[in-house]
Amino acid sequence: MSTPFPFSALVGQDEMKRAILIAAVEPAIGGLLVLGDRGTGKSTAVRGLAALLPRMRAVQGCRYHCDPAASSACEDCARLRLAGRLKTEEVPVPVVDLPLGASEDRVLGALDLERALSQGIKVFEPGLLAKAHRGFLYIDEVNLLEDHLVDLLIDVAASGENVIEREGLSVRHPARFVLVGSGNPEEGELRPQLLDRFGLSVEVKTPSDIAQRVEVVRRRDAFERDPVAFTTLWARQDAKVRRQILQARERLPDLVVGDVVLHRAAELCVAVGSDGLRGELTLMRAARALAALQAAPEVTLAHLREIAVPALRHRLRRNPLDDTGSGQRIERAVAELWT
Template identity: 50%
Template sequence: MYNNELVVMNSTRDAIRPIFPFTAIVGQEEMKLALILNLIDPKIGGVMIMGDRGTGKSTTIRAIADLLPQILVVQDDPFNSHPSNFELMSTDVKQRLEKNEEVISTLINVPMVDLPLGATEDRVCGTIDIEKALNEGIKSFEPGLLAKANRGILYVDEVNLLDDHLVDILLDAAASGWNTVEREGISIRHPAHFVLVGSGNPEEGELRPQLLDRFGMHAEIRTVKDPSLRVKIVEQRNLFDSDPYSCLEEYKEKQENLKNNILAAQQKLPDLSIDYALRVKISEVCSQLDVDGLRGDIVTNRAARALAAYMNKDSVDVDDIKTVIKLCLRHRLRKDPLETMDSGFKVQQVVDLVFDVR
């Protein structure tokens, strides 16, 4: 069952908020690929999407959540706990299971949480009611956006304008899969497994390199210049705005096919391997580009495996690596103020050299 199923009944139509279909989005292939690969393997580490205003960043990101099937959660649990996977459940649910108490499960749509720019740390992480803890001896926790986003997607628009401290918290939670709130000697810990997606306009400021490096992939998008393609994009948007349900119906089959491909890739991923020689070449590229740390190597390996699974291959080949490596490394290069070469082009040059493509 998918959260995008269409029901012809008018009352249901009114209840569903129409979402622009992902498969109807024209162009911006780099951004779309990065998002799909992160759905296949959330451990890639999220996506940072930087580009011009009005290029469809928010529309594409909100459309991607519609490609996922509903997930099984514990009913009325604020953390979207899984009813049987201990890594994806809250302490309260674990204790109930250990006491052999009945746990009721239900299906929900994959959470898609927007983090507003003005959000406080308490709103993001959650807060502990100290008064109730002191007076009644009860740990009373008000969950934040990280709890709501567990097992879903957390989207931060204009992430480059967000306070660095909050960005650090988001990245730590995304990397560890857990959120810990400590106050006045009281500690609460809950699962926070989510795909972190950030977007922004580079003209409004860049993220610090230390934070940018923590995003698994980095997609750059530009305003479409081809007049015929621009007309097609405008027509597509006008069609959806004038009759969204007809547009959804038109793309229903394509949406279903893409959903099935993503699910098949998720199942195939654990059995995929990368030849040792190719892994050495990936690390050689990272070394020649003087990439700090090993995140670049790890993410490129993960992304290449996810792409191979998506393409229904049994193993990773050179084409898979060349397709993803620019997305995985361009934001990890050291910035030289006097350098005029685009970072993506620089990555491509080294890749061609290492993989003997001339």
Template identity: 65%
Template sequence: MPQTYPFSAIVGQYEMKRALLLAAIDPAIGGVLVLGDRGTGKSTAVRALAALLPPIKTVLGCRFNCDPDAPTAGCPDCQRNSNARLKVDKRPIPVIDLPLGASEDRVAGALDIEAALTQGKKTFQPGLLAAAHRGFLYVDEVNLLEDHLVDLLLDVAASGVNLIERDGLSLRHPARFVLVGSGNPEEGELRPQLLDRFGLSLDVTSPTDIAERIEVVKRRDAFERDPAQFLDSWARKDAALGKRILKARAELNEIAVGDEILEIAAGLAIKLSIDGSRGELTMMRAARALAAYEQRERVTPELLLAVAPSCLRHRLRRDPMDESGSSIRVERAIASISVAVA
């Protein structure tokens, strides 16, 4: 089994790492979209983050990673064992790649043809959405994803349930995961419906600082030459970070969010002409997760404004009278809000 590069050893890319940490603390934030250069550690960071966290408890024999402490009523495997005492298993947090060329059957699941031919039974073969339940679903080049898969992801992301109605099958199963997408905007834009489903969005670029680029190369080379020793040298920092995430999760609901914070969030959304309330909800959740991560008792304006760019830049309408990039427009709005708050 290949070794996973340590999360703590990733050089730079502060906003990307913070966004992934916040999504791990509170999956309700809605996933992370990472746009920019290739080779900037996007997939490495996702796998490294999952490796930080302890294995999840699952129902033994369940193909859908159901939690034995809260088995899902819609799970076909758990329904079959509803009268028996559920046995517990442990599995690493899943990180599932959704390839661009995947068929809908591969993603959503379909009739198990082999079982149908050899046993004469209609058996459901779970897909990638089932495998990603309670974990991460990673889509590289998400902007090139075929429309029918985009529609499928939109439905599942909104409901947390995958519904299959074809090939003589009619069933549903839980499918809640942190959606992480990456891509190069020069190769095509995302559909607005999918873009709005991501809670956080950020741009990544290759480092321009010589010392930083050298450090990236040195660490990667050390990892590839002796993975065991490299992992051991970063184990303490990764373990501490994992405990910090778990502590933040446990304390998340205790973080206070005052009306003044919601007023700032609403003011930003109005100033930037953000449609709907999803922008404010995401800002509140992300700021609360950041407060829990930093071991604060309440969300402050400083924390809210820190996460605002990631929450809002991908929700802006096109403005033909303003050629500035989305990040610059958000920063200008934050600057005006900061002055008012001060």
């Protein structure tokens, strides 16, 4: 397995890095969409997340690495418990890639043909959705994903469960993951149904600052020359970010979003014409996660203001009479409402 570029060594792209950390602290946000120019570090940032995340406790021998403290048990956990062999272990948080050309069997899971032919027994071979349970499912060029895979993802993301009924198999297993997508909007748009499933949406652009561009090239060259030495150089910074995530997760349950902040969130969503109520829910969850990351004693309007654009920019309807971008429309509404 190739060494990922250290997350802490990324230059600039502060909005993207902040959104990734928020998604790592609060998976209930629903995922992250990163759109922008080619070669701006979108894939690099997401892949760097894998090495950054703290390890998680899981049931040993469970194909879905279930949480031992979960109230419901999958068939693997139930079998292990019945046999008196339920043990736990610490495993890395999965960050699973979903290739654009993947088949449905590869994504959902299918019958293990080798064991079916050699032993005459039907055994389920888990797919990518099973491997991503309790972790992150990453789709590069998500706007080019085939429609049949989009439909599958929408169904599973909504239910948190994958159901397979085929080839004499009847299997259901947990599949709760944070959906992370990246892409270049010039190459195609996302279907609205999938777009709505992402909690946060950030835009990245090619830096125009000369010093910043030089630093990006310098760090990338150093990494390619000696990945191990470069990763070691940034290990302390990555460990610091990892501790920040862990401490934020511990603070999160104690942070309460007050009625004043909730009222402001709803006020903003109405002002910009956000469809549905996912806008308010995302604003609340993201503001709370940001406050936890910053070790703030409470969630304030400042936190709401900071995450308003990534939480709402992909939820606005296009206005043919207004050619400004969605981000500018939200910032304008924030300035009018909260000054």
